[in-house]
């Protein structure tokens with residue numbers, strides 16, 4: 001990866017190389033951070049970068065800071081302001097991934113912090129397709145999805161992602177593209193970094209929020225778009241064997257987009273390709289994130305144009321080290 005020129009550290013735009021923290025940082029030892037993954041899509045015909053669902057992502061991030069009982073940290077406006085400024089500073093002319101992370105910094109070696117400082121970073125990197133394929137193969141992981149009473153999976157806590165990593169490593173070692181994790185009761189939860197939908201007899205099914213999932217923003221988008229298409233969607237418990245009987249399966253997430261699953265545990269799903277309903281949902285999503293559906297245009301934030309910014313955004317940004325790399 002070629003490094004972007006700038007990052008944000010504690011609200012200041014700094015050169016990428018300067019966005020570093022001390023080895024005693026609490027989050028490095030204990031995974032005590034909350035983060036988001038946001039996407040911006042580049043529209044070459046307008047020479048414009050549009051961020052999809054920025055408000056929803058920042059809202060979720062700020063709410064999740066409360067789950068870890070962070071007493072301080074950036075406000076939604078500060079995060080919004082910094083995101084827009086950083087994207088403008090880096091000036092990418094391609095699809096971009098945005099990673100805000102709020103975490104516990106230096107202060108104590110103990111697990112329970114007393115005077116811990118909350119710090120935050122914001123990174124933006126060019127990123128194309130996450131899984132790199134239109135159709136992926138999956139295995140049901142031998143790792144159980146962590147459950148709500150262990151670590152809240154919905155809170156996007158850094159430490160939770162060791163669960164995703166283990167499942168993803170296992171799947172890759174076994175020759176699959178992605179893992180599907182089950183709850184401790186053995187019902188379907190989600191992919192390592194994506195929510196999951198099944199299609200059966202022209203109807204969509206997805207695990208309920210109580211199934212130890214991250215309640216994905218893309219999952220919500222899929223439900224909205226499916227309704228527009230006249231498709232019915234049901235949130236419920238899904239048995240493992242329903243995966244093998246599905247007509248179609250797809251995974252969805254901000255990073256991954258919407259990706260068809262052609263195989264689970266060596267069993268072909270449908271004809272092993274992108275199914276007809278999955279294709280419709282993918283096409284609608286693609287139109288929405290590229291600003292081609294009027295109904296969803298208000299979920300986009302334009303970066304290089306004259307999009308209205310929250311109050312603080314009018315302040316000129318301070319580059320703590322403006323020198324070129």
Ligand SMILES: Cc1ncc(COP(=O)(O)O)c(C=O)c1O
Pocket residue numbers: 037164190191192193194195213214215216217218219252253254255
């Ligand atoms: C575990 C997990 N599930 C689902 C998702 C999809 O969430 P969203 O659509 O909000 O990106 C993610 C996203 O990174 C994730 O990490």
